[in-house]
Amino acid sequence: xxxxxxxxxxxxxxxxxxxxxxxxxxxxxxxxxxxxxxxxxxxxxxxxxxxxxxxxxxxxxxxxxxxxxxxxxxxxxxxxxxxxxxxxxxxx
Amino acid sequence: xxxxxxxxxxxxxxxxxxxxxxxxxxxxxxxxxxxxxxxxxxxxxxxxxxxxxxxxxxxxxxxxxxxxxxxxxxxxxxxxxxxxxxxxxxxx
Numbered sequence: 527x528x529x530x531x532x533x534x535x536x537x538x539x540x541x542x543x544x545x546x547x548x549x550x551x552x553x554x555x556x557x558x559x560x561x562x563x564x565x566x567x568x569x570x571x572x573x574x575x576x577x578x579x580x581x582x583x584x585x586x587x588x589x590x591x592x593x594x595x596x597x598x599x600x601x602x603x604x605x606x607x608x609x610x611x612x613x614x615x616x617x618x
Numbered sequence: 619x620x621x622x623x624x625x626x627x628x629x630x631x632x633x634x635x636x637x638x639x640x641x642x643x644x645x646x647x648x649x650x651x652x653x654x655x656x657x658x659x660x661x662x663x664x665x666x667x668x669x670x671x672x673x674x675x676x677x678x679x680x681x682x683x684x685x686x687x688x689x690x691x692x693x694x695x696x697x698x699x700x701x702x703x704x705x706x707x708x709x710x
Contacts, residue, residue, distance in 0.1 A: 553660075560652050567681065568641075586671065593671075
């Protein structure tokens with residue numbers, strides 16, 4: 527799936543609720559989901575890890591929608607390799 | 619950009635370092651980047667917010683690589699709308 531298509535899917539699925547909730551609450555939800563992913567990475571099944579990876583990605587896209595920014599634009603910063611050293615693989 | 623292409627880009631750019639670092643350290647870096655995104659969302663410029671969105675996405679992809687899981691598979695859970703209620707927009 528395209529990153530932009532996923533972000534648009536999140537807008538259509540959760541956009542109205544996101545805009546009512548506001549940025550701070552969306553950041554709080556993202557943090558909570560990162561916690562669930564951390565736990566799943568440590569002791570979860572592969573299915574649970576996949577589930578939590580998807581939830582973090584979804585909240586990240588919701589936050590990008592709230593901020594009116596494109597996750598695809600954000601990803602492009604890495605398009606030429608490491609944005610710090612410019613190499614692929616990174617040599618930082 | 620495709621989600622899978624971005625994850626592959628992260629593998630080629632950071633995969634060797636990621637595998638040496640291990641899952642726990644990758645989770646720690648992801649958490650740190652979420653903190654930087656939270657700060658940027660509160661008081662950063664649009665450019666800083668975009669930068670931090672990209673960094674969180676990059677660390678999320680690195681963690682998926684470490685766990686040998688596909689972010690694209692994770693995203694597909696949302697392909698039919700909200701995975702909880704099955705509706706688009708969500709009616710949970």
